Amino acid sequence: MKCPFCNQDNTRVVDSRPVEDNNAIRRRRMCDECGKRFTTYEKVETIPLIVIKKDQNREQYDRSKIEGGVLRACHKRPVPVQKINELVDQVEIEIFNLEEKEIPSTVIGELVMNHLKDLDPVAYVRFASVYREFKDVNTFMDELKKILK
CATH class of the missing domain: 1.10.246 (Serum Albumin; Chain A, Domain 1)
Structure with missing residues (x-):
């Protein structure tokens, strides 16, 4: 995952937890280069019906x-x-x-x-x-x- 601040791709997950509806996962990430934190959401991609x-x-x-x-x-x-x-x-x-x-x-x-x-x-x-x-x-x-x- 690329850092949105410095564009480096060496970031790590600090915290993970499910979103309220349990259809996604919220991940707090931290950039190893600049030290800033950001949040990403992972959701299963479904085939369009x-x-x-x-x-x-x-x-x-x-x-x-x-x-x-x-x-x-x-x-x-x-x-x-x-x-x-x-x-x-x-x-x-x-x-x-x-x-x-x-x-x-x-x-x-x-x-x-x-x-x-x-x-x-x-x-x-x-x-x-x-x-x-x-x-x-x-x-x-x-x-x-x-x-x-």
């Missing part, structure tokens, strides 16, 4: 889209924000554990619905009504019947 939309367009994976959909489904429901974040984390872990470079949005939607079903049935039906594009009351009722069984 591409989502294949229903219309076959492709776009880069965006966690905030899952969060937004779940938040809308849970609007005015007694679901703590912590539970929503845990749900999104679980879905994201499952997505990346598939180890695919491209993933259909339908797979993501099904994962979200599986977790929402356990979290809050009303939020599940709300999400399903948008995700599955219910055309009429009968398809809506069919989904409700599945939950009641």
